[in-house]
Amino acid sequence: MRVFTYLVVASFVALLVYASLGLPGRGEVDAPLHREESIAGTPVAATFYTRKAFSDAATPNFVTVILADYRGFDTLGETLVVLTAGIACLLILGRTP
Amino acid sequence: MDSIHAHYPYWVVLTLLVIGLWGMLLKGNLMKKVVGMTIFQSAIILFFILSAYKVGGTVPIYDEALGVGDPSLYINPLPHTLMLTAIVVGVAIVGEALALLIVIYRTYGTLEEPVLVERMK
């Protein structure tokens, strides 16, 4: 049983080393992650956000604008997830609030 | 040599992934499995943030000297935003896992996995 687990871990390592040689190098500007226009000709999300964030929200920090303005619905859901985890912790241990 | 210089950050993340997977699969104590899960999750977050870097780019905060006409001067802000959410969800998951461990200890009296499987029969 343990030999099987060692084999699983070894094959995981081999698979990931083989896959990482196919990834672009770190920081290359012409990687597909960093392109500026999608195949259809429309601007990619990151390019649109960096171009429009300062003029839309008067805030220098792009990450805060994306988190609270452009993707505010995801942040609302994520706050509810944190609250649910807190309440579930209370209920699992059998205490009354 | 050039390929190793470009790819070694992925191998650092791979080391952390293997340490986390080793802890989750091969250790007997349940607390060590939870710690392995935390290490695995930190490695995934680190991988996303590593891949958002551009050579010659700067912090994604608006700089008046650079302007916004050329987006290749700022690094990609989107993985950073997604990983903020991932970190907070990870903290909540670790809290849940520890609460479950407390209940298991209270019911069965042990946290070692072979003894636990025996007592559950």
Next chain:
Amino acid sequence: MGASRSVIVVLVSRLVAPLIQIFAFYVIFHGHYSPGGGFQGGALLAASILLLRLTCGREESQKNFRSDLGLMLGPLGAMTFLVVGLIMISGGSFLDYQHTPLLRLEPAQMRSFAILIVEVAIGLAVMATLISIFDNLSAPSRKEDSS
């Protein structure tokens, strides 16, 4: 959860906790201009109260933050976020920050103001939830008598 027996540890932690809270408020309110924001500041605020819980004991630090306040402030923060989003329906769509009812500024300034309110609400919710998780995990268990 007893108090620490060393006077130095207790005194230094009581001295350092307000400084951590000032730094946490700095991180929340400067989320517009530097890395930071709601989640990071909320975690720092929770860390300052947890330091007091660990070193001064559970009963002494109830004066700083009562244990049953945790689950009241958390949903308050999330509800503030929801109410801010619902107010915007009066001019535009849900969570569209440029239609704040009482202010009359440019749309960019209104969005900046609403982002600040939302970040403070998120910080409050995260702080309350983290402290309440710690309190539930470390509270002494009562023996239920099955009569």
